[in-house]
Amino acid sequence: MITNTELEYKGNLYPNKIVDFLQDADKLFFTTANGVILQITILRDSVLRFRYATENVFEPDFSYAINDDAGIGYNHLNVVKTETEYIVETSKIRVLVDIDTLRVQISDLDGNIINEDELGFHWEENYEYGGNVVKMSKITQGAESFYGMGDKATHSNLKGKRVDNWAMDQYAFGKDQEPLYKAIPFYIGLHNNISYGLFFDNTFRSYFDFAHERRNVTSFWADGGEMNYYFFYGPKMPDVVKSYTDLTGTPELPPLWVLGFHQSKWSYYPEKRVKEVAKKFRDLKIPCDAIYLDIDYMEGFRCFTWNNNYFPDPKKMVQELSDDGFKTVAIIDPGIKVDKDYWVYQQAKDNDFFCKRGDGPYMRGKVWPGECNFPDFTNPDVREWWATLYKELIGDIGVKAVWNDMNEPAVMEVPTKTFPLDVRHDYDGHPCSHRKAHNIYGTQMARATYEGVKKYVYPKRPFVITRSAYSGAQRFTSTWTGDNVATWEHLWIANVQVQRMCMSGFSFVGSDIGGFAEQPNGELFARWIQLGVFHPFCRVHSSGDHGDQEPWSFGSEVTNIVRKFIELRYQLLPYLYTMFWNYIQDGTPMLQPLVHYDQEDTQTHFRTDEFIFGKQILVCPVQEPNAKGRRMYVPRGKWYNYWTEETIVGGKERWVIADIDKIPLFIKEGAIIPKYPVQQYVGEIEITELVLDVYFKIGAESSTVYEDGQDGFDYKKGRYSLRKFRLRGKENELIIQQFKDGSFITPYKNFTFKFHGLPFKIANVEVDNEKVALKxxxxxxxxxIEISKDFTELHITGN
Incomplete structure (x- = not known):
């Protein structure tokens, strides 16, 4: 351990010697002579919270990020004091707290150092605003890599990078631009095949330096608030991500239609244009489940109103779209136009629901409607009121989902692009300035929207989208990566951003397919669709000022390619739905970067392009023009080329052929992939069969299929179908066992097993120990072969 030689250095203050220790059940308190208190809370054997107070006083303990249902409880805790340190030990990790400096070292029980303070906690008084700038520096371990941090538009491995967490409207942002729309201060460290995570739960503007300024030091700091972070021990990366996701929460299951294809533009209007787009989808037989209405559907951009010239009878239009299989999704922004004749404005003013400046007047800022006031979504009364505003839009007119935009919050024509820092917020009874509330403003808006949509769309399930988010927002909403650009570089950025978000506990994410700003050509659009259908949220969205960006906008060849891949997504809906169920149940990211999939293989540590879709499908987008294929890294194991059924052994880079009509796509051997028939929209047809694509393997592999009523909440009462398949293959034999749970009865009666790579000709088939005639x-x-869905064991042998 380094020792402090001075109490103050370059304006920074440091803890000095520990003079008191107290244990209160799962909380340990270490107090120094100069009034610093370190509180270590043991949440689980592998999850600890570190919280620092100065001047002997902790701030009120409150967080929007933490899930109330997070798992807590540990098996073992022991504290021993030596001459130089306190030793805190759980059944998984050991923490040393240095008596002279309060510095912390965390190791596993074998003595391998996982994470270690360099200067450790230090602080500097903020003379402009009061309070402290709180800081933490850690020693960067040998060959350490860093991942996570939300939607950063940079290389997936953050080693050597500095990033900034301050939610900001960044139209047409660029590679490496900071900050962006979201603040997710969680990172994953990996070294010596040991993975850990660190979540700095501080909503002030914060910064992370991953060995950028000093090559052997990783540091993070915030402009105010507490030094308050959670430590997650792996040692495997999936364990870290699951622990963080459990702490900050997961969403409810979405309705299945939400996982279909969505079409959006700024803006589809008037009604005639909306219907033309909808009709074209059906005429060309390109599956689509949702059409979006951007700000032009409103009267003068006033939220919760309709422009009667463009949409004379919105309820009728929404119903007619519904009859054709389209759900209508409408945008709602936070800015409320200052207009005494506008009912939403008047209600908020009468109830004193708007944010105020430090000296009392309402915060005013220009957004699309002109001069606006802004509801304080950190006030629970405001959230409750905001939820009631959706009664007409959702309950009466029939809009099925809501998209919250501009909620960083964005303000036009000011250099900061947002509120002044003196704006005041309720913060659920913990009054504060915008410095503290800024990063969670969008999340609390989405939370209020979620409560409203859920209430008025009932008994169906809600669906909300947000642009801005803080850790924990995934409990209420999906998201997208913001106003990107129609360039090949942005195709690369979208791929990295979505992978990074999934590693950061927020899996329900996608990008504006094709790019929001500027105009893609047909090749770029086709390649982006090929990536976008393998993102959890799949939506085309464009700014509209450069031309059309529908699937048919680029000629018949591109239209056919786009249709082919959207149809593939609809076939894979049961696989995608199962991915979502796994994410909710276990915190498993819906997309896995290769390093998450196999951290032991050091070749994965700097890969950006390839990812695992769910658990068993390998995807690698083509991200350059005029490409007939690409070099890619195939992770260890044996994989089937989806297009050719050729098997390859991974663990090395290889050239993969992928002309404009294909994307490199591989299936893990032993996988059983469920597929539905192609539908033009979810619910168009009754599913009369489930195809199970079986990719033969010598050895064992497990697969899962989750199904339910596709909407509504009966699944929470046990009305779901969970099927787990165990495959065991030998040279002349294949056994598939099925284990069933749940009371939901699927509409199909049989499975159609489709075999890939079977090394023998089928001679005998036994179902539940009874021989069945091949005919x-x-x-x-x-x-x-086709057999009853209710089988327990399928036994196939060859000649």
Missing amino acids: DLKLNGNNT
Whole structure:
């Protein structure tokens, strides 16, 4: 351990010697002579909270990020004092707290150092605003890599980078630009095959330096608030991500239609244009489940109003779209136009619901409607009122979902692009300035919207989208990566951003397919669709001032390619739905960067392009023009080329052929991939069969299929179908066992097993230990058989 030689250095203050120790159940308190208190809370054997107070006083303990249902409880805790340190030990990790300096070292029980303070906690008085700038510096371990941090538009490995957490409207942002729309102060460290996570739960503007300024030091600091961070021990990366996701929460299951294809533009109007777009989808048989209405549907951009010239009868239009299988999604922004004749404005003013400046007047700022006031969504009364505003839009007119934009919050024509820092907020009874509330403003707006949509769309499930978010926002909302650009570089950025968000506990995410600003050509649009159908949220959205960006806007060749890949997404809906269920149940990211999938393989530590879709599909987008294929890294194991069924052994880079109509796509051997028939929208047809694509493997592999009523809340009462398949393959034999749970009865009666790579010709089939004549199985060559969905064991042998 380094020792402090001075109490103050370059304006920074440091803790000195520990003079008191107290244990209160799961909380340990270490107090220094100069009034610093370190509180260590043992949440789980592998999850600890570190919280520092100065002048012997902690701030009120409150967080918007933490999930009330987070798992807590540990198996072992022991504290021992030596001459030089306190030793805190759980059943997973050991923490040393230095008596002279309060510095912390965390290791596993074998003595491998995981994370270690350099200067440790220090602070500097903020003379302009009061309070402290709080700081922490850690020693960067040998060959350490860093991941996470939300939607950063930079290389997936953050080693050598500095990033800034301050939610900001960044139209047409660039690679490496900071800050962006979201503040997710969580990172994952990896070194010596040990993974850990660190979540700095501080909503003030914060900064992370990953060995950028000093090559052996990683540091993070915030402009105010407490030094308050959570430490998650792996040692495997999935354990870290699951622990963080459990702490900050997961969403409810969305309705299945939300996982279909969505079409948006700024803006589709008038009604005639909306219907033309909808009709074209159906005429061209390109599946689509949702059409979006941007700000032009409103009367003068006033939220919760309709422009009667463009939409004379919105309820009728929404119903007619619904009859054709389209859900209508409408945008709502936070800015409320200053207009005494506008009912929303008047209600908020009468109830004193708007944010105020430090000296009392309402905060005013220009957004789309002109001069606006802004509700204080950190006030629970305001959130409750805001939820009631959705009664007409959702409950009466029939709009099915809401998209919250401009909620960083964005303000036009001011250099900061947002509120002045003296704006006051309620912060759920902990009054503060905008310095503290800024990063969670968008999350609290989305939370209020979620409560309103959920109330008025009931008994169906809610769907909300937000542009701005802080850690924990995933409990209420999905998101997208903001106002990107129609360039090849932005295709690369979108791929990295979505992977990074999934690693940061926020899986329900996508990008504006094709780019929001500027105009893609047909090739770029096709390549972006090929990536976008493998993102959890799949939506085309464009600014509209450069031309059309519908699937048919780039000629028949591109239209056919786009249709092919959207159809593939609809076939994979049961796989995608199961991915979502795994995310909710276990905190498993819906997309896994290769380093998350296999951290032991050091070749994965700097890969950016390839990712695992769910658990068993490998995807690698083509991100350059005029490409007939690309070099990619295939992770260890054996994989089937989806297009050719050729098997390859991973663990190395290889060239993969992928002309304009294909994307490199591989299936893990042993996987059982569920597929539905192609639908033009979810619910168009009754699912009369489930195809199970079986990719033969010598050895064992498990797969899961989750299904329910596709909407509504019966699944919470046990009305779901969870099927777990265990595959075991030998040279002349294949056994598939099924384990079932849940009371939901699926509409299909049979499975169609489609075999890939079967090394023998089927000679005998036994179902639940009874031999079945091949003619009764609808055996098609050596590729498919059809059997009852209720089987327990399928046993196939060859000649």
